[in-house]
Amino acid sequence: MELTAGMKLGIFTIIRQIGAGGMSEVYLVRDNLDRLFALKTMSSKRSYDPSFRQRFEQEARIMASLSHPNIVQLHSYFEEEGRFCLVMEYVEGGSLRELSRKIGPIPEKRALNILKQIAEALSYAHSKGIIHRDVKPSNILLDANDNVKVMDFGIARMTESPGLTKTGSQMGTLVYMSPEQIRDSKHVDEKSDIYSLGVTLYEMLTGMPPFDEKNSSDFDIRVNIVQNELPDPRDIYPHIGEESLHLFIGLTKKDKEERLSLSELLTDMLPEKQKLTESPEKTIENEGYNEEENLPLKKKGILTKAILLIAFLAILIFVSWNLGNKEEQNKEEEIVEASEEEQVLEKYEQEPKIALEMVFVEGGNFQMGSNSLPLSEKPIHKVTISSFWIGKYELTQKEWKEVMNNNPSNRKNDNLPVINVTWYDAVEFCNKLSINEGFTPCYSGSGSSITCDWNANGYRLPTEAEWEYAARGGLKSRGYEFSGSNNIDAVAWYAENSGDQTHEVGSKKPNELGIYDMSGNGWEWCWDWHEGFYYEISPTHHPKGPNTGTFRSLRGGGHGLCDSDCRVSSRLFNYPDGKYNGALRVVRAHF
Template structure:
C-alpha cells in the first residue's frame, strides 16, 4: 500500500491485535501523521465499530501537550482508519528495557507529564483503562505523550480479553478491572500509573513474572501482593515510596481520587514552586471581595496608566452574550452580562516579564516581543501584583497558595475572568460573530499547529479582532482567574467562576493546537502550578 486518501504511506511503525500502525505524510498539510488501520476481525463487528466511532469522537476532543491527538477517523475500501499525531521517540517500555530502572529525578520528570495528560482527560470523564509503559511515548527531549485513549474502554465494554485481543497487559490492570467491576472510574488509571511508577523505579513489575498464567498474576493484583522493600533498599525517598503505596492501594477508595491529589502528595517534588506550602487540606473557598475604593483615585489611575510601556490596554464596553460550554456530547448555554473593563491588546511579552519579574522563564527565546510562557497561574498573579506596585496602584490579589483572594474593585492589574476573556475575544459589542477571534479564517488571526513551525511568534503580527486585540486565537494559551468548572444554566452578571476547584481556566489555543482549539468558546483547565511552553497570559483592569 503506497497511499490512502491524501496520506502517503512511509513505513510500518508496528502491529498488534488492534491492527497495524503506519507512518504517513499528510500531503495536503505537509506533516507526518500516524495512521492506525484496524484489524479486519474488529472491522466486521458493526456494534463494536459504532461504539468505537463514538469513542473516537471523545478522543478527538482531547487536546493536550501530553496526549497524542486524534485528527480524524474514516473508512476507505472497508479499512477503518484513525489518523493521529505522529509522536517520534521511544515508548517508556523501550526505555526501561534499555536502561533498566530510572533515577528518581528521571522518573519524576516523566511522571509529571503523565499526570498532566491523565488529569486533563479525567476532567472530561475519559478514563484510559490501559495505562502502561508501552502506551507512553517519550521524545528525545523527555516530553511525554500518552497514546491510545479510548481504545481500551471500547474493548473492555465488549469483553474482548482473549489472547491477541486482550485489554492491555494484565500486570497493569487494577483490582477492580480484574474483578470486572462495572463502576470503573479514573482511579483505575491512577492504580495503573502506580504500577508503571514501580517499574520505572525498579526496572520490573511487582508481580509474579515466571508464569504464563494470567490467573496467578490476577491473584497477586487482587490480594495486593506488592513487595516495596526492593525500592526502599535502592534508596528511593520515603516520600516517593509513600506516594507509590497510595497509588497502588487495592481498595480504590484508599487511592488519591485525582491526578491533582497525586501532585499534592508529591509535596513539591514533582513541580517545584517557590515558597510552596504543603497541601494538607482541600483548597478553601475562593472569595470575591468587593471592598470600597475611592472612585476619584481609581479614575485618575485609569486615565493616566492604561498602558505598561508597550502593553496597551483596550477598553471593552460592557454588554451581554451567550456562552456555550462544550460537553462530550452537546453544549450547555449561559447568558452573561458584564460591566466595562480594560484588557491588554497583546499577550504579556518576555521583555515586559523581565521588566517586572527580573528573569525570563520562557522556552522560546530570541525576540523580546515573544509572549512569555512557562509561567504558572501563581506566577501570573504575582506579576499582576508587582506591576500594580510599580505603577502605584492598589494590588488586586492577597493571600497565598490555595487561599488567594481577588478584590474586583481594586484599580491594579489582574487576570481577566473567563467571561471577560471570552467576551473580548468575541469582539465585545462590536462582534461580527466570527468563528475565531477576528476572522472566519484561522490563518489570518492565529499562530497554530498548521503555520507556527512548532514555536511561538512575536505578538501583534496577525490580524486583530473587532476591538483591536491581537492573538486571542493561538500563539499561547492564556490563564484566566477562574477555577475550571461547569457553567450553570442561570443568567449571571460579572461571573468569576466556581469558588474552588483543582484547575484554573486556560483560553485561546496555542502554536501547538489545531484550529478546533482557537475558537473563543473553547476552554481548557490546567493545574495552577503548571508551566508549559504553550501557556502564557494577558492582563486586565477593572474600569
C-alpha cells in the first residue's frame, strides 16, 4: 500500500515523503502531540523478504543503543499492518551531499568543523562495537547551524554479530569504500569507516567525489581503490591547506594499519593545531582565545582576549576621530579589505554565512555573439572557457543584506533579486563574502584601477564570456535565443509580462544547466569594461574585456526591457557608479 499525505500509521500522520532508496522510504510525520519526526518504513517490495526484515530490525536495535548529539536518535520502532517502521528525530536542513552540490567546495574551516563532528559520532559508535560501513556525504545531515547528525545505520554491523553479511556480498557505496571493504565486506573494522571519512573530506574540499561514477565502470573504480592512491585533491582545488591535506592523506592510507585513528584525528584537530593556510585573513582569524581550549591554557586565553578588547576599543576611538574624513571618500570606488577593526570584531561576533546555491559549468568552446543588430554583438567568434561555478539564481535581497547590512532595492522582499546595485557595490559584496567564507578575495585597488586576481578562490563577477557561455547552456546548449527557451515568456520576466517590477528568483523555468533568470528580471553586472567593437579583437581563450574603459558591462536584460534586450547575446552597459536596476550573480573559479 502506497503511503500518501494524511494517512496514519499508529499515532503518526504522514505529511510528505522526504526520501527513498532501494530498501526503504522516509516520510515526514507528525505525532499526536504535534511533534515532527522522520518515519522510515521498509519498501513494500522488500517487506516480504525475511533477510530485509531482519536487517531493518537490526538497524532499529543499533540506533536504540546509540545516544550521541551527532547521531540521529531513534524515537520508536513498531509494526503496523505488516509494515515495519522506524521513527527518528527529524533534522530540518539537508545532507552534506546537497550542500556540496549547491555551493561546490566547502570553505576549509567549515569543512573541518563538519569533519570533527562526524569523527566524534563515529568514535562513539565504534566504542559501542558498531561499524557504520556506509559513511558518505548523503548520510550526513546538517541543520541550519552546521550541527552534524550521522544517519542510516541500515548496513551497520555489530562487531560481535556479523551474521547478516553474506559471504561475497558487497555492502556500502562503491566510491566511498575502503580497499579492504571491496575485497571482503564481511570482515571490516572501524578503519574502513575512517577511510570513508577521508573520502568524505575529499568531497567537501573539492566539491566532487574522487572518481567519476558516470564515466567510469564499477570495475575500474574498484581497481583504482584497491591498487592506486586516491587522487590529490589539490589537482581539483589547489587552495587546500596543509592541515587539511595532512588529514586527508592520513585518513585514506591504503594500508589500514597506517591510517590515522579517530583519536589521533581528533587530537590533531584540537583548536591550537587547527591553523589553515588559505590566506593571511584565515591565520589572523584563528589566533587568540578559544573557549574550547584545555583548562591550563585559560589564563593565556583571558590575557589574549583582554589585549584584543583593548585593541578593539583603541580602533573604535581612532575610527570615531576620523569620521569627518570618511564623508570625503567615494564609497562606490572603495574595495573592501580586512581592516584591523574587522579582524578584532571577528573574535566576538560571528560573520554571517550565506549558502549560495552554485551550479557547476563545465568548460568548453562556444560561438559567442550574433549576426543580428546591434553591431556590438558582431562578429560571431569562437571562445574557449574554463570550468567555473555560477550562482543558480540572481543574488537575493536576503543574501545581500546578510553581508552588506543594507538593501538598495526599491521593492523590498527577501526572495526578490537585489537591484539598484552599482558595479562598485557588486565588487565590494564579492570581496566581503569571500572574506566571510574564508576565501581569498579576488579584487584589489579602487575606482578605475580595480584589478582582479584570477587565481584567487573567492567570489567575483563573471566575465561577459563566462556569462554568455552559462546563459547559452554551456556544453548542454540547445541554441536557444533566450536563456533556456525560444519562448521568452517561459524563462524571463521582461517588459511585456513583469508589470514593470522584479519577481522572485527562480519563478520561471531554468536553462539547460539549471540556472534561472539569466534572461530578464535584474540587469546583471559583469567584470568587463564595455567596448562596442571588442569582439573584432577579442582573444579566443578566456577573454576578459578591454583593459580600460568608461562603462562596465551588463547582461541578460531586465524586467523593464524588451525581448531583444533579453537575448543571450545582447550586450548592455552602464557607468560603474550607475545604480538603476543593477543586479548581480556571482561566480567562483574551478581549479
